[in-house]
Amino acid sequence: MPKHALRRVMTATAAAVGTLALGLTDATAHAAPATLDYVALGDSYSAGSGVLPVDPTNLLCLRSTANYPHVIADATGARLKDVTCGAARTADFTQAQYPGVAPQLDALGTGTDLVTLTIGGNDNSTFINAITACGTAGVLSGGKGSPCKDKHGTSFDDEIEANTYPALKAALLGVRARAPQARVAALGYPWITPAAADPSCFLKLPLAAGDVPYLRAIQAHLNDAVRRAAEETGATYVDFSAVSDRHDACEAPGTRWIEPLLFGHSLVPVHPNALGERRMAEHTMTVLGLA
16 A cells, blocks of 8 residues: 555544544543432431321331432432431430331441431430420410520530530541441531511410520530531531521421421421421532532
8 A cells, every 4th residue: 555545544543543532531521420329317307207208118217208318319319328217316326226227327338428417406305305495484484584594504505515516526437437438418407496586486486585595596506516526527517507597487387497396387396397308408419519
């Protein structure tokens, strides 16, 4: 073959190979990402307790199939293993919460890509004790003064700092040990109370005027404990303090993310409704860059 003809053949072949290589590179660059192996841990705020429909596979945990983990999984196409459970404490990460309900950390593995959790509110019964104590005091005082703060002072805050914070840190270290490659998101709790007393809300949240900011400050302290534990263990903290403002239990249906103690629309009061679970999912995906 003449040299000039050979050069033409070689040039054409090189161009074809180059085009094929570019095509393969472009296809690889635009290939769909691998499906995330996603494990959801946590308490009733993660489980969506009170939101219908209820997951029939474990009625003890009162887990919803419309909770924020399911919303995230549906939006991202992730393979979800949901072991969230109503009333869970950090201790239930390493021990069975109920007969037949395995420790939550057992759901994790070296192949886990994503972990979300909301936990800590049930440690020391912080939420239930504070809400019950302050609600009772509010009714007895007719909504006047700050009887709950006057009686309990810093006791709830002291328990958070002495017990809940180190338990949160230990729980997150346990997650990291079981799922070393996973991205871990520790969610804060959306606001339950408004920043200041609203007299029109007393029938829904029977708190004395001075105890409304007191209870909110306790929740802020709990969320700060979650934040510190997350930052110190390499997890991402998902902060709801700004986005959930004015979506508390005193707001109207369709606006509130949290159902009130009385006259609400959920089987489980003082917990996120379906809107709240969706908004928690959306903000988490935004923070994690999954939206």
